[in-house]
Every structure is written in structure tokens, then in C-alpha cells.
Amino acid sequence: MPDRFSTATRIRALGAQAQARVYRAAGRPRPSLPRGRNRLTGRAALLALVVCALVVALAYPMRQYVAQRSQIADQRKQAEQARKRVDELREEKARWQDPEYVKAQARARLHYVLPGETAYTVVEPSGAAAPEDSGARHSDSAARRPWYANLWDGVDHADAAAAAHR
Numbered sequence: 001m002p003d004r005f006s007t008a009t010r011i012r013a014l015g016a017q018a019q020a021r022v023y024r025a026a027g028r029p030r031p032s033l034p035r036g037r038n039r040l041t042g043r044a045a046l047l048a049l050v051v052c053a054l055v056v057a058l059a060y061p062m063r064q065y066v067a068q069r070s071q072i073a074d075q076r077k078q079a080e081q082a083r084k085r086v087d088e089l090r091e092e093k094a095r096w097q098d099p100e101y102v103k104a105q106a107r108a109r110l111h112y113v114l115p116g117e118t119a120y121t122v123v124e125p126s127g128a129a130a131p132e133d134s135g136a137r138h139s140d141s142a143a144r145r146p147w148y149a150n151l152w153d154g155v156d157h158a159d160a161a162a163a164a165h166r
Contacts, residue, residue, distance in 0.1 A: 111148075
């Protein structure tokens, strides 16, 4: 019948028996060792070394991959926002093609009136009493007035300055 155990296993068993005899003869209890192998073998060390090398080698490419994926997501988000903005601008362009919309905008923004209509401008009492020497208040009230009123005031001031120098 062939022997089932290798030579190394038999030598290990003989060594454990000899160690037990030595401890019994000395009267000391044998230190308990956990069952099975507790030593790091050469194969396990090599495997650990290979795994560490792979982790180190792949760390930078994985970091780059994750960063590029986030950049791609940002670019897609920006492209979607640009598409929405283009759609809004197309809608606005279509509105400006309508003559009625243009008339309504001219009335609202430029205070235009059609022939035969009377335009009324309501002046706030606080705006009329404001001193003109204050630059901030003057520019603020000028921003609330129609553009043609500001233009006419500029012409009047230029004319007054030219008359003063004559």
C-alpha cells in the first residue's frame, strides 16, 4: 500500500512529537499553537506583491477614468443647457416675426403710440422733487424715463452749455 503522506508532512509530525516530549520532560505546558498553517508562504507573499503592484499600477488610470467621466457628464449637461437656450431663442425669433408682437413691444418698451392715440405719462411726485445735483438719483430717475426723454434732455443741456460759452 502506498504511503499517503509526503516526506515533509512526516518530518513535521515527528518534529511536533519531539517538541511535545521536550515540554513534558521539562514540566512546562506546551504553548498552544493554532491549528493549520500560520506562516506566510512564498506563494502568498508573491500573490500579495502582485496584487499591490496591480493596485498601484491601476490607481492613476482609474483616477483619470473617473475624472474624465465627470468631465463628460459636465459637458453633456452644458450641451443640454445650450440646446434649451437655442430652443428658447428660436421661440423668441418666431415671436419677433409676428407684426402684432413687434407692435406690442414697441408700445411697452419704447412708449410708441399709433396715429390718433394720445399717450399719457404719469410722473411720480417723489421723482419731480428730487434734486438734480445728486448723480445717483439723477441716473436712477433717468433709467426710469423713456429713452427719447433722456435724449432730448441731453440735447437741451448741450444747447445750454453752448449758449453759456457764447
